[in-house]
Amino acid sequence: MDAQLKKGFLELLVLASLKSAASYGYKIIQDVSGIIDISESTLYPILKRLEQQEFVATYTEEYNSRLRRYYRITPAGIAKLRECRTDFEETKKIYDYILSEGGRS
Amino acid sequence: MNKYEFIYKLDKALDGFSAAERAEIVRYYEELIQDARDSGEPENAFIDRLGSIETIIRTIKKDGTFLSNVKEKKDFQLRKVFDVTVRILGYSLFGIFAITVGSIAFSLSVTGISTVFVAVGAYLRDSVADPSTATLIMYAGGTLLGAGLFLGGIWGFKWIIKISRVIIEKSLEFADKIIKKIGERNK
Numbered sequence: 274m275d276a277q278l279k280k281g282f283l284e285l286l287v288l289a290s291l292k293s294a295a296s297y298g299y300k301i302i303q304d305v306s307g308i309i310d311i312s313e314s315t316l317y318p319i320l321k322r323l324e325q326q327e328f329v330a331t332y333t334e335e336y337n338s339r340l341r342r343y344y345r346i347t348p349a350g351i352a353k354l355r356e357c358r359t360d361f362e363e364t365k366k367i368y369d370y371i372l373s374e375g376g377r378s
Numbered sequence: 379m380n381k382y383e384f385i386y387k388l389d390k391a392l393d394g395f396s397a398a399e400r401a402e403i404v405r406y407y408e409e410l411i412q413d414a415r416d417s418g419e420p421e422n423a424f425i426d427r428l429g430s431i432e433t434i435i436r437t438i439k440k441d442g443t444f445l446s447n448v449k450e451k452k453d454f455q456l457r458k459v460f461d462v463t464v465r466i467l468g469y470s471l472f473g474i475f476a477i478t479v480g481s482i483a484f485s486l487s488v489t490g491i492s493t494v495f496v497a498v499g500a501y502l503r504d505s506v507a508d509p510s511t512a513t514l515i516m517y518a519g520g521t522l523l524g525a526g527l528f529l530g531g532i533w534g535f536k537w538i539i540k541i542s543r544v545i546i547e548k549s550l551e552f553a554d555k556i557i558k559k560i561g562e563r564n565k
Binding site: 297298299300312313314315317318333335337338339340341342 | 403405406407409410412413414416417427428429433434437438440540541543544547548551
């Protein structure tokens, strides 16, 4: 997949993986890796960016006598995912055109 | 490479980053390794899968938000000094706390075990001359009390060991937060 396209998708996929419940680094990778190729080192900047855009918020909780950082989706993050619906319609139109050999179909 | 080796090398390689970011990245990888281990993945294999430390740093730096932060090194020295001070303060406060709780736990267990010995010893000595029910109850009570104190002391020791890691992590996190705030104010 194109690198730029993948970057955008990764952010949305990570965000979507938090839709039902808060999660943590290791689990996010396990959840998302079935859909897209993602590594531990690529996840870190993605989480960081999502946090800076305030699409996710973080908190720490004790687990097994250590602290674990959890990420949860914010209302702004949920709104961002909702935008995907309109994006999908537009993207679909674009791909339909591209794949139809230059629109001559 | 084992966890300690990896974390040590990663921390060293993050030298150009601000103290807060450095701590955050190290913690992120520490947590990943712990979580991998807790879900049954072999530690070394997982660390090999993380790729080389050079690649990890390059991936982080490639991200725009980080580059701008890395470039901004004006108050880097100041932050470093502050970071170290908070760490030293945190560890010494925790040390005092651990010594206090530890001594209480120690004296409880020593008192407990000696009470058990005294009570049992007194019972054995007096049992020859047919003791009354009241004395028996007294000895049994002494033994139970002693055993209780001893177990309480041992529990105290276990408790400090258990919470020590969480307390240290929480204080480091607190320090990181302050450092971040100072960093934002200076921007």
